Amino acid sequence: MRWLLAGCCGLALISISVALNPVVTITQKPRFIGAKTRQQTNTMIICCQSERKLLPAKVEWFKASRYDEEERDRRVVETGKRFVFFNSDPKLKFLVVHDVRVEDSGVYYCKLNNTWGPGTELQVVRHIDLPRALHRSKMKDGLIFLQGLLLAACIGAMLLRNRQMLKKQDSIYEEPETDHIYEGLTIETCGGGLYAELSPYAQVEGAQGAEGAEAPWE
Structure with a gap:
């Protein structure tokens, strides 16, 4: 019996919690926006809608660099001259961006009563x-x-310069003198011309004949 009462109390608490914090499905329209700078209609509108009316409804807008970015890394969008928050009724919340620029590109999320929307990607390119x-x-x-x-x-110019340098080197280079085959050999002339003195020596050699006298040049 006590277990039955405890179960009933637990279900009652869960029902009260759900009633106080209802799970609401959030949608964003459109899911993608493409725009160019310097256009006449240079204003973008993102709609955040809940499936039921929430009172009170607290809405916040965040910007991320990409869809898979962590929630803690998303940056809060502050209202200002170009970013305006517009609430038509408890179900519809709008983010209006005036004079869109390239740096406005990113993914925008609405957060309605701590429930995140699916996100809307805005891509802005420069006007060409x-x-x-x-x-x-x-x-x-x-x-x-x-x-x-x-x-x-x-x-x-480099090729011409190299060619001129090669020609200059060839003109400076001197070929070595041809070595004579008999260079270093000394022929004794016996005090006179070699061919002019051969006759007297031949006569002397003939006179001596078989005596075997040595020639003057020996």
Whole structure:
């Protein structure tokens, strides 16, 4: 019996807790917004809606860099000149962003009575001035072409300089003298010309004949 009473009391407490803190489903519309800067309609509106009327309803807006960012890392969106909170009724809450900029890109969450919404992603890109973009593209192509010409000129100058240096080295270089095959050999002339003195020596050698006298040059 006591267990039955304890169970009934527990169920009663749970029912009271649920009644005081009802689980509410929060939706956000739209889920994605794409915008460009410098547009005439440069105002974005994010709607946060609950499935039932909540009184009182406390709403807060947060911004994250991406969808999977932790709740503790989400930054509070402060109301100001460009960010305005608008509450039409207890079920609908609005975040109005005026003059959207590139830095406004991110994921915006509404938090209604401690219940998080699914988030709305806002992507803002810069307005492209087509004539100006084409002019920049042509200038970039011209600079690339000019850089190519300068590089080719530098390479040509280096090659020409190396060729001139090689020619200069070839002109300075002297070939060594050809060594004579008989260099270092000494021929004795016996005090006169070699061929002019051969006849007298031959006569003397003939006169001595078989005596075996030595020649004067020996």
